[in-house]
Amino acid sequence: MKEYKYPMGVTSQFSFCGLPFRLDTYSGCAFNCTYCFARLRGGYNHTKKLRPANPDRIIKKFKNALTNEKQTSIISQYIRRKMPLHFGGMSDPFQPIEKEMGISWKILKFLSRIKYPTIISTKSTLISSPKYLDVIKSNPNCIIQFSLSTTIDENSQISEPYSTSPSDLLKTIEVMSLNNIIATIRWQPFIPYLSESPSIFVKRVASCGIRHIGFEHLKLPVENQNPLWRRLSKSLEFDIYDYYKKNNALVDGRELVLPSDYKLININRVKEALSNYDITLGVADNDLQYLSDSKCCCSGADLFHGFENWNKFQIGYAIKASEGKSIRFSLIKDMWKPTGSLDQHINSDSRIIKNANSYNRVEDYIIERWQNLRSPFNPTRFYNIKYQNELDENGMKIYEWQKSKS
Ligand code: SF4
Structure with a gap:
């Protein structure tokens, strides 16, 4: 089996993300969720060519970075800084192949030994088996994010037919909570007419002891050529492309995205449902990210001890930290x-x-995105933020809130 050569990287969302440091122990993901965005990025082949990373090489990279200041790559600097690591940004670290290869387990063991702040994204039950549970429990700086589009098994058969059923995933989350491991949910994506109402979803996941929910609407690829996307749109009882168009979806790069006003209604419904529980909300729709309860984008990682060094040199944070005042x-x-x-x-x-x-x-990119009004990452891409031809003393654009947000 060929080796996956680029297991660590900086995510493309680095200019508005608090967790841009990514680790993937496998290239490709056998869970093959119909909506998977990772298939659209980075040329991943999810169905046939799973490639494992070399765990010894990853561990060596960490050790070298921690002991040798001369290692100056961005990744080495992130490691020395203890920038929280997003483990499973492009593929599931605990997908079936992990049972055979144990690469993620080796990495977890190492990360636990150095107590490295780690945020794991998974849809697997493997993580609740004693071998994995023990190693996760030994790292006090670990958060597990479980992602799903619905808690209804039957509906999940349409959107995540090859992944863990929601009922099994909810049992896994309960095991995490009972073991005092921080568990959060990524309700990503919310699929109109397939995902249940926020009040039902929140009630079900709250009973498992989760601490935070990240929420994001489904984005549709503009070109519906991928067989899994076609499977999703065919299996739904309505034409989702037509629905998005009727609701004035916008083309954003290669994706169709619902408009902010539409999304705001659902976000407020989730907020209302959460008001009965001690659970925070992270808004993962980029344009509305600043509506999150926490400052570290949608993850909520900043709410937990050990994750203080999340990435703050980014546009999303500048906006969140400027609520009610000019964005400088x-x-x-x-x-x-x-x-x-x-x-x-x-x-x-x-x-x-x-x-x-x-x-x-990184600085050059952030400055370019800040100044370039045509950039898809410019502050004006966030809901209700406008540029009114004003510069600060260094020539940097100053942005303003258009009107009070809902
Ligand atoms: S588990 Fe995550 S990475 Fe794997 S196919 Fe599903 S959405 Fe993509």
């Missing part, structure tokens, strides 16, 4: 940021102008 670059300017070239982590279509003799740092 100076707010994030002095936040910690890695130096060195980011170019190799960025899709060639999204790279900023290159000069053969120079490279672009």
Whole structure:
């Protein structure tokens, strides 16, 4: 089996994400969820060519970074900084192949030994088996995010036919909570007319002891060529593309996205349902991210001890921290940021102008996205934020809230 050569990286969402440091122990994911966004990014083949990473190489990278200041790559700087690690950003670390290969287990064991702040995303029950539970319990800085689109088994057969059933996943979450492991939910994606109402969903997941919910609406690929997407749209009892168009969905890159006003209604329904529980909300729809209860985008990681070094040098944080006042670059300017070239982590279509003799740092990308009103990552892409032709003393654009948000 060929080795997966790029298990660690900086996510493409780094300019509005608190957790841009990603680790994937496998390339490809056998769970094959019909809506999986990872299939659309990074050229992943989810069905046939699963590739395992080399765990010894990953561990060596961590050790070298921690012991040798001369290791100056962005990843090494993240590791020294103890930037929280998102384990499972592009594939599930506990998908079936893990039972045979145990690569994620080896990595978990190492991360536990150094108590590295780790946020695991999974849909697997494997994590509640004694071998995995023990190693997770030994890391005090660990959060497990379980993602699902519905708690109804029958509906999940349409959206996640090859993954764990919601009822089994909810039992796994209960085991986590009973073992005092922080468990959160990613209700991602919410699929109109397939996902249940927020009041029913929240009631079911709250009974498992979860602490936080991340919530995001389904994005549809503009080109519906992938067999799994076609399977989803055919299995629904209505034409979802037609539904999105009738609701004025917008084209965002290669995806169709519901408009902010539509999404706001559902977000408020989730907020209302959560008001009966001690559970926080993270809004993962990028344009409305600032409606989250926590500052670290949708993950809620900043609410827990050990995750203090999340990424604050990003546009999403500048907006969240500016509620009720002008949005100025100076707010994030002095936040910690890695130096060195980011170019190799960025899709060639999204790279900023290159000069053969120079490279672009995280800072260069953030400044470009801040200043370029046409960039899909500019502050004006957030709901109700406008630019009114004002610059600060350093020539950086100042953004304003258009009107009070709902
Ligand atoms: S489990 Fe996650 S990475 Fe795997 S197919 Fe489903 S959505 Fe994609």
